[in-house]
Amino acid sequence: MTEKATTDQQPLHNVRFFQGLDSAALAMIAQASRKQRAPRDAFFFTQDEPATTFYVLIAGQARLSQITPEGRQVILGFVGPNQEVGIVAAIEQATYPLSLQAVTDCEALAWGSAALVRLLEQYPILALRALRMVTGRFVQLQNRYRELATERVERRIARALLRLVEQAGQCERVGVRIDLPLSRQDLAEMTGTTLYTVSRTLSQWERQGFLETGRERVLIRVPQELNRIAEDLPEASSS
Amino acid sequence: MTEKATTDQQPLHNVRFFQGLDSAALAMIAQASRKQRAPRDAFFFTQDEPATTFYVLIAGQARLSQITPEGRQVILGFVGPNQEVGIVAAIEQATYPLSLQAVTDCEALAWGSAALVRLLEQYPILALRALRMVTGRFVQLQNRYRELATERVERRIARALLRLVEQAGQCERVGVRIDLPLSRQDLAEMTGTTLYTVSRTLSQWERQGFLETGRERVLIRVPQELNRIAEDLPEASSS
DNA sequence: CGTTCGCTTGAACTAATTCAAGATAAGTGG
């Protein structure tokens, strides 16, 4: 399941968390990692288990989610190539506050808590980098919280799709495809609604020609229209 | 409006952020601060303005809130004595992601960005402490996000009240009073609902004898009942 | 080739919002 990482291709220099470190440092850091693969649907870690590992995703997409006591799932977001996750492993006694599950086959570099803490001590800039990272995520989550508290479902779905375009958009001839398996249920769990409402909303948009959908597949033909819905702009007039 | 802080009473040793530092260090840190007062309703800082200052509240309670583009307010939480806020000032070029407004007369210690960064460098443990702090807040916010996405209004209001008891609960003869001016509108903005729904819900609870309310005032007589509603426990039987 | 899984759609329902009107309490100035 795990193997020593190859250092000869420097996969870390695209990772924002490590940006600014020189090649020697990156090589050292990569050396301390182990490569880990996770097939689709496998969990990197699950909510409430001790936080022992920090990951940088190399390939694939993974889902950050929480399960409510009643068994309902809430999707907090996705992690893609060159994104890091699990900084909480730097904190002693911490447990993961959510689960990370591969939605496509994934490949990641992994560091244990001890190694991570050593890195933070050895390269003090990383501690500040980590702080900036978590703060950034915090701000994003705040905005989503506000969105959930104040916006209608339709707009929340539009926003979720636009975020997914940023995260995993793949340009096609006729628009942008969201390059990960995405069910109606997933979208519902991302926006705090039900799969029925998502289905109805997507159907409507499909009728209007904004997008095309299929089984776990969304292709956005006219992102501007989604943007208009998300931002409450006036409808484009033909004059 | 601001004056040099007095160091002779060491107000910092109760602040979790500085916990573990020796008295000499605390004195040094206090020396670098300035004392700042804010009368009720004054803003320490507002959303989107450059983050220049890190605060530790000494006295009073202040409200963290965001305003939506449409002008609706969302309350993210409260800050009380010995709690710190504005670590984002350590990040260059950052702006505050929300506003901090005094809800009672407040007194705080303040450090500018430069001083804060110097502290983080001088006492490396503080960087890790800051990381832990933000991570902790992040986890809390995640849970509230999940709550908002999955729970009914009644339960969200009960949870908000219980959190306020933790934050600003004052024991009275007949129960716990929430020791800050708290309108129905405030509670609505904390729970993503309307002031009407909050009013109806509190009225119902008052009829049931769980609490007493007044103008901007809530006294919780039977916290266990709120807890029952918040956690969906069975109703207490008299057997 | 049948079964599973994801998706759609209609119809009934309901939790919560919105609107409206009045009650209550707190400040303000004469």
Place this chain on the structure above:
DNA sequence: CCACTTATCTTGAATTAGTTCAAGCGAACG
């Protein structure tokens, strides 16, 4: 101290956005 003003709170009635339930469709999969 009282009248006046303002802000908060309450409650009913109408409305609605979104949920829930149910039934059926169609593509993928072993």
